[in-house]
Amino acid sequence: MHLLIKPDIMICVHCPGSVRNLSEVAFYCKQTPELKLQARCCLNQKDTILGHIPLHVLLSRLDLQNCSLKDLGPNFSQAHTAVIIDLQANPLKDDLANTFHGFTQLQTLILPQDVNCPGGINAWNVVTSYTNYQTCQGQRNLCNSTGDAEICPENGSCVPDGPGLLQCICADGFHGYKCMRQGSFSLLMFFGILGSTTLSISILLWGTQRRKAKAS
Structure with a gap:
């Protein structure tokens, strides 16, 4: 069944070509019936089908290896639902710390050998170096290791925001600086x-x- 690339996931055609047959992205995509390869993406079909057009698709895995990328560009955030991302064989800059905001589902990231895992080794369960690339596997929830009390105010709670990234969310009924204001915010x-x-x-x-x- 053919999947059309929607405008909100144009990261799939960020560089020419298709997913490489021997890549980890291709392997996982071909093993799961509901996943379909399209350009550089492995898409997860959701909801119902109208004719041959899915009403909703999610990017599950992304293969941008060997794309001559020096940076990931402003549209990379479209891949925030990806579980696996392959970026090996690209001349990337070694500063990806703030690139993966919102990538809370990411579990496997493949990078050039000289590029560090975003968030550092403490943000991942396993970091493995090979001759030409390295893998960052098992994104850790740093909220579990630090505890809300150490990084969030009394009326806020810690939630993950990507590899090595956290944010504090105010509890219901609280808002403002350090969640110290009580009651709903009056727009009027x-x-x-x-x-x-x-x-x-x-x-x-x-x-x-x-x-x-x-x-x-």
């Missing part, structure tokens, strides 16, 4: 204050310009 009050301030400044500037015009 916010825009009311903003509107009043803008109007006051506009009137002040208008009066100043009128005085200057009369003086001249």
